[in-house]
Amino acid sequence: MKKWLLLPLVISLWSCESTQTQSASTAKNALTGVSFVEQVPSQPGKTVIPYQKYVLDNGLTLILHQDSSDPLVHVDVTYHVGSAREELGKSGFAHFFEHMMFQGSEHVADDEHFKIITESGGTLNGTTNSDRTNYFQTVPANQLEKVLWLEADRMGFLLDAVTQEKFEIQRETVKNERGQSYDNQPYGLLRERVAEAMYPPGHPYSWQTIGYIEDLNRVNVNDLKAFFLRWYGPNNATLTIGGDIDVAETLALVKKYFASIPSGPAVHAPEKPSFSLVADRYISMEDNVHLPLVYMSYPTVSIRHQDEAPLDILSSILGAGKTSILYKNLVKNQLAVQASVSHPCAELACTFNLFALPHPAAGKNLADIEAVIRASLREFEQRGVEDDDLIKAKAQMEASFVFGLQSVAGKVSQLAANETFTGNPNYIAKDITRYAEVTKADVMRVYKKYLKGKHAVIMSIVPKGQLALAAAPDNFTVPARVIPESKPTSAADLNIRKAVDSFDRSVMPKAGPNKAVTVPSMWRETLSNGMKILATESHETPTTSMLLKIPAGHYYQTQDKAGTAALLAAMLNESTQKRSGEDMSKALQKLGASVSISAGNQYLSVNINALTKHLDATLALVYEKLTAPAFLATEFERNKNNAIQAAINAKKDASYLAASAYRQLLHRDNIAAMPSSGTAATLANIELADVQAFYQQQFKPKNSQVIVVSDLGRAQVLAALAPFKAMTGAGKALTLNLPDAKTQTGVIYLVNKEQAAQSAIRIGKRSLTQDITGEYYRAYLMNFPLGGAFNSRINLNLREDKGYTYGARSYFHGDKFSGAFTASAQVRADVTAQAIVEFVNEIKRYAEQGISDQELRFMRNAINQKDALKYETPRRKLGFLAQILEHDLSADFVKKRSDIVANISKAEINALAKKHLVLNDMFIVVVGDAKTLKPQLQALGYEVIDHEL
Structure with missing residues (x-):
């Protein structure tokens, strides 16, 4: 299920922004060639990311957000171009150019962009999807000018540095990325094949962002340059800067480095081609996988359509977590190892997707699983929408939004995306409203409109040689791509745009002194039962994050039963003695809280994220999970069987095989040679009694650790943790010897x-x-x-x-x-x-x-x-x-x-x-x-x- 934006709540974003209001006001009319558009301040009682918006004469949109809570800045340049802007036969260009943008520009040497940002103490990356490409850096605040110099240079002075040699190397790098993430990945071609069958030939979403190898092989370096000249002008870009900035100084720097870059061709909103499916389209493929998979994809609307929000909530009811209908009908009863529903949305289209991996022991083929999925849809229609469905969804939305504001990068990304796709950085208010106003009737309406009796692409992926497992024989053949004839682009065809400046761009700006960085102040406490607490206050969002570490990890188990700790973690996520796993999941969802339990080498870790207003209620549920597990035999068998299937399936992945072999050769005959999740053989050795005995032996408070980051003070945190004082005892001490494996070297x-x-x-x-x-x-x-x-x-x-x-x-x-x-x-x-x-x-x-x-x-x-x-x-x-x-x-x-x-x-x-x-x-x-x-x-x-x- 997608990440949601949320309900009205008060977040103190204004306090970091008010100190420079005069600077911002003075800056509005201080520069020629830079037009002030609007300023949106914090508004008590409303969820707003404060910002100022400007537009340069060349069309570049500038969004500024002040946040002085940390001495850093985040810079994002988003171009409104993704794979949907590509031409038929020239797929992969947008992503290809993401790579080229890091290869140096006229005033920045080859491979220097990464070096400069890394040496500045920063991080950077770029991403491409169907609708946009963005480049971003987070750096210490004193490095802002350097980042702007770099981004401007690749926006306005890139093409002379794009050589045939760089082009060929990055073409190979992109092919490697495709191989690693698609061709060599189990189920890696799923979305590519479904998109080919879903969309008409030539539809912008009928190919993936990575592109086709044959298209990448077909093009030349001038084709790529022409793509840049068409789409990478400042008038198709949004520059968003957030963090510890002075507005007037930042405006002056943006004007200096970006104002002289000429505009590109006019860019208009892309059209949304309409299409429909007149019948179910069954397609299949054989793959190097252990478990077959069925995937059903229905076309729906497009992002921010009025029906998107109720479709999202419908996807939650049908397939999000233990309270969902598909979980009940497929996973809980062990017909499937995994099942879920999603409703991903993009600028031109959305799809409603349901998928499942059948459990081998159930003896069901994909046709059987498809039948259960369709029956689950009918069950929803009879069941209807319950009050808790909307409460859970909206609580999750609130939490998702709040936790998304914990970094400057999160706030900048939100502003940049809203401006790029709506022209309104403050679109968050409309997002909040459209989700908050979803009714039961809306959810039923979209079910009937987009799913009931409608047609889908049904994709079967089966192990090689087992096509009989497919949901149905293929009844649809993807039409062959007809690539229009076109002559290769020559250098003479390129209309190069050049900026004219009054300063020397070859001189990299020097950073001023680093701003002081404050190490978080912290406090310590050891409870009477031996739990050690280390905590710090953080007031940027009204949230509490905790990490509870209990000495009950992988190293405490025997080699022949590796996976015991991981199964214990899974069982602690199931039913308690007071409520079912579904009821526990529902209770946490209604609080907007997330609790995940996992086993590492030394510790079993409990990660807790909660809205502080719900902290006591959240910790009460966590305490119940940890101290009163039901250890039901049926739940153990399901988790054990799923873990075995996951272990078998993982052996189809090259990275897993390499890590496993390497671990074995480093350690040989001891527990460290085994994966913490166990192997199919060791998991088969484990009984419920083993997990219970391990819990009784190791799940103790002595020497456990509680790490807390909260907007609450010491007294309030200790009060919230008071229930955990009732835990008593000490686990068995770890005695571990990991001798050298004496593996043959040089081979x-x-x-x-x-x-x-x-x-x-x-x-x-x-x-x-x-x-x-x-x-x-x-x-x-x-x-x-x-x-x-x-x-x-x-x-x-x-x-x-x-x-x-x-x-x-x-x-x-x-x-x-x-x-x-x-x-x-x-x-x-x-x-x-x-x-x-x-x-x-x-x-x-x-x-x-x-x-x-x-x-x-x-x-x-x-x-x-x-x-x-x-x-x-x-x-x-x-x-x-x-x-x-x-x-x-x-x-x-x-x-x-x-x-x-x-x-x-x-x-x-x-x-x-x-x-x-x-x-x-x-x-x-x-x-x-x-x-x-x-x-x-x-x-x-x-x-x-x-x-x-």
Whole structure:
């Protein structure tokens, strides 16, 4: 179910904005060429993100939001162009250009965009969907001008830097992304095939954003440049800046860098082609999967249509969580491993989607499952809409909106999207109204209008060789794409637009001094039962986030019954002695609260997010979950069987196979060699009594940890946690020995995955256990320029220079008990051997020659300027506090780390590289088509050992 915006509530967004009102007012008429449009302030009693809106003479829309709660800024440039603006036969252009926008521009050298932002202590990315492409950065506030300089340069001065070589490399990178996310992914082609069958030929949504390989192969670099010239003008862009800004200064900077960029061709709202299905369209495909899947997709409306909101609520009733009809009819009774409903919406069209994965033990084929889904729709019609349906949906909407405002990035993204698609950054008020006003009659009306008796695309995905499992024989064939003839674009066809400036754009702006970053103040408490509490106050939203960590994780179980802790976590999400799992889920949903329970290596973790006004009620339900589980046999069998199926299905995924083989070879015969979720074999060994015994042994408060980020003070938080004082006892202490596995090194372990489009590679060895200010942390600094950043040596080589992969990296990872050094990537199958050679060369070169002066400077700047981003959101604060509590740190560990970064010498880094990057101590894992790969890998001179999982 989609993320919703929500009901009226008061959020104190105004307090961070009022200090610069005079500055904003003065700025309105201060600059020629920049027109003030409106200012929307905070409004008590209403949910508003305050902003000022301007338009430059070249058509660029500018949205400014002030928030001085943290010394950072978030910059978003959204272009109203996605794959829906592409021409037939030229699919993938919008996404392709997202890649090209990071490859340097006229005044920014190749691969420098990532380097500059990373070195500034920031983060960045870009995303493309069917309707828009956006580029965004979060940086310390003093780096704003640098970001604007970078964004303006690629908006106005990109094309001269787009070379044939860059074009070819990024074309290969996009192909790798498609291979990793679509072709080599179980069920990865589902949405592409459904869209082809749903939409008429040539409809803008009939192809996916990633595009077709044949289209990418067909085009030339000038075709791509022409696409940029058509859609990437300032008049088709919205620049949104939020955070700790001065409005007048920001306006002046925006004018300086963007005002001279010429407008592009006029852009109009896209048309919404109408279409309908006159009959159900059954399609199918065989895939390398364990479980078959049926997917039913009905066409509905388009985003912000008056029927979108009631359709969303209908999707919640039918398929969102344990209170839904599909859960009751398919998952609870073990006819299906998984079932859900969604109603994703886009600018031109929406679809109402229902899907399920049948449980093998049920003996049902996809036709049977389809019949249950259709019966569930009829059941809804008889059942109708209940009061709780609307209460739950609207409570979830409120919580979703509030939690979305916890970061400047979240607020900026909301403003940018609303402006791009509605022309009104303040559209949130209308969103709130349209969802708040949904009635029972509205939900029934849209069911009858869009689902009852209507036609859908019904897609069956079945394991290879098992087409008989399909819901029905195919009755629809996707028409062959007819690509119109067109001559390749030449350089002479391009109408290049150039800005004329009175300053030198080749000079990168210098940042002023970093603004002071305040480490969150915190308080500690240990309850009488041994629970340790570490908390901090945060007043940006009226919310409370908690992380409860109980020493009952994977490491406490026996190897033959790995998965016991994970099954315990699942059972704690089921019925209690007081209410059913469905009633518990309903109660939490009505509060707008989320509670997730999971098992890690050392701890069982309970993540709680609540609106503070409902904190007591939420914690009462959490306490009931944790202290009074029902441990029903039927629920255990369902969770156990589903876990077994998930374990079997995961073995179809190359990344999972690589991680599993690598873990085994690092640890061999101990619990750390096993996945925390268990294997099909170990899960089969587990009985309900084992889970109950594990609960009785380990689920105790002594040495448990509670981390809290809330707008409440100490006394109020302790009062809310008072019920947990009734828990007593201590779990069994962890005694764990993880000896070296003595795995043969200098060899390749090959795991077969037949006909794999990509190969998954892991290179590494056992290494340091985790510490905070010791050698482990210093090794992290050493690795940063090798494989720890986007512009690291490994990633630049394998992705940016060679086009072998969508991404490659190296890293140290570990806990208190063991650690490892790992280099990893998924690469095109045909370059597996070459990729290993490049990995080895980079690691060897770095170990022998060490870090350069430039890399040392880059590492220091990048890591020590990140502080502004470390503590912004409750989630980040939780992670920070959890680290302190786990390692019993004082708050000055931050200063100690900063001193290490500032003072670590080149000689020390080089010594660490020589010590930890010894290739003869490492082994290699490759997952791919063994028949093809084995001779190629042997030709490299390695012994190749077949490895079975």
